[in-house]
Amino acid sequence: MTRTLDRSVRLAVTGLSGSGKTVFITSLINQILHGMEGEQLPFFEIVAAGRFQGAKIIDQTNLHVPAFRYDKAMQCLMVEPAIWPQATSGISEIRLAIRFKDQGMIAKRFDRVSTLYLDIIDYPGEWLLDLPLLDMTFAQWCQELTEMCEQEPRVSLAQDWLAYMEKLDAAEPASDEQLREAANLYTQFLFETKKSEHGLSFLQPGRFTMPGDMKGAPVLEFCPIPHLPEQCAQFSKKSLFKVMEQRFEYYKNHVVKQFYAEYFSSFDRQIVLVDILKALNIGSGSFNDMRRSVESVLKSFQYGKSGLFNRLFNVKISKLLFAATKADHVTPNQLHHLESFLKHMISESQNNIAFEGVAVDTMALSSVKCTQAATSRFQGQPISCIKGVPKGDTKEVALFPGEVPTEIPTQDDWLEERFNFIEFRPPSLHDIKSKGVPHIRMDRALQFLLGDKV
Ligand SMILES: Nc1nc2c(ncn2[C@@H]2O[C@H](COP(=O)(O)OP(=O)(O)OP(=O)(O)O)[C@@H](O)[C@H]2O)c(=O)[nH]1
Numbered sequence: 001m002t003r004t005l006d007r008s009v010r011l012a013v014t015g016l017s018g019s020g021k022t023v024f025i026t027s028l029i030n031q032i033l034h035g036m037e038g039e040q041l042p043f044f045e046i047v048a049a050g051r052f053q054g055a056k057i058i059d060q061t062n063l064h065v066p067a068f069r070y071d072k073a074m075q076c077l078m079v080e081p082a083i084w085p086q087a088t089s090g091i092s093e094i095r096l097a098i099r100f101k102d103q104g105m106i107a108k109r110f111d112r113v114s115t116l117y118l119d120i121i122d123y124p125g126e127w128l129l130d131l132p133l134l135d136m137t138f139a140q141w142c143q144e145l146t147e148m149c150e151q152e153p154r155v156s157l158a159q160d161w162l163a164y165m166e167k168l169d170a171a172e173p174a175s176d177e178q179l180r181e182a183a184n185l186y187t188q189f190l191f192e193t194k195k196s197e198h199g200l201s202f203l204q205p206g207r208f209t210m211p212g213d214m215k216g217a218p219v220l221e222f223c224p225i226p227h228l229p230e231q232c233a234q235f236s237k238k239s240l241f242k243v244m245e246q247r248f249e250y251y252k253n254h255v256v257k258q259f260y261a262e263y264f265s266s267f268d269r270q271i272v273l274v275d276i277l278k279a280l281n282i283g284s285g286s287f288n289d290m291r292r293s294v295e296s297v298l299k300s301f302q303y304g305k306s307g308l309f310n311r312l313f314n315v316k317i318s319k320l321l322f323a324a325t326k327a328d329h330v331t332p333n334q335l336h337h338l339e340s341f342l343k344h345m346i347s348e349s350q351n352n353i354a355f356e357g358v359a360v361d362t363m364a365l366s367s368v369k370c371t372q373a374a375t376s377r378f379q380g381q382p383i384s385c386i387k388g389v390p391k392g393d394t395k396e397v398a399l400f401p402g403e404v405p406t407e408i409p410t411q412d413d414w415l416e417e418r419f420n421f422i423e424f425r426p427p428s429l430h431d432i433k434s435k436g437v438p439h440i441r442m443d444r445a446l447q448f449l450l451g452d453k454v
């Protein structure tokens, strides 16, 4: 047996809060660690072809980045009854070494074995919502946010913050306490819009709801100023406007640019997770906001190889996968609907990104499959159902979760309250022993993201 040159890949996983990043990474690692069993990954070529030689978690190289806690997430899934891992709010990473037999005539003859070092990085998609800020002045941003806050449900939810801002004069100096209170009320407003009944996701600045290690840091103590007067550029240096503007610029330079320079530019592969079903459930407001957020997130991948963005940050992502998560919430015959819907939703961005030379794919998947396909009868006719234990319940039910549209819903579709995809508890996993966790299409995701490297 001889060794060849080892390879490494930095795979970044992102998506808006609750889209399924932690569960996806946990399942991905679990599938790889159980690759030797071979039963669960028919579409991951090294496994299917018998070239997989084993994998293990090894020490990460970036010691200053928090570790992704695979052990903790697995503990949650393995207790009886299983629970979902907790929400996370920042960046984390983990490193795997994957050993495999090399392909090719010469490699086969010498029985060559190589190692792929795989770094997986989990970071909030909300941070990518900050990219457009780099091209904006503070006054422009205030204008955009003022317009956004004139519509429901934002206008009602922003009342406390708006009332407070009304009392402040943008031309006059403001105390530290006033600045802090303004930022505080604005942050509370963002958290309010994010709650499950409203489900909004276009939340700027991204760090306000997903601060990572910046929780409580003064760099987050600013907010937009609604209805800015036109002559604001002439205000004194100590005015509320100028102080907020200075903090906004500081945030752009030290938080947003820093993230792109330090992390984003080191990624080789990227997967963006989208929870379409949740947004469909909540209604048109949530869905449109998610669509806008996803489009905005995708801007980070649309910068031309010769563009300013690329020159500033030297981006090298060569493969990008969009995945609709939680595909186990629908019946198996609806999977292709979910995929078509996702394709439809991002088709324009996908074209632009592919044009930049990035290989792009879309798929519907489930990191942890919580339901089983079943058949039930309705008015004497057999119908496809799924069986599983709904979240917050203890008994298994069989239900027809409804159809996924293949196109963006019209206004009438929303009025019918047609979408009601329910959430499930994770399945009992304590007896899976040496097998990986049950999933839908994780092997296809692995093949697309890593197939050319192994
Ligand atoms: N049925 C099902 N539910 C899932 C799956 N993946 C995630 N979920 C559900 O989605 C919730 C959020 O998943 P996470 O992986 O914590 O999402 P996240 O993107 O890491 O969220 P944040 O850490 O808050 O940013 C879980 O608690 C589950 O309820 C899946 O494959 N199937």
Ligand SMILES: [Mg+2]
Binding pocket: 021, 022, 023, 086, 087, 088, 089
């Ligand atoms: Mg998480």
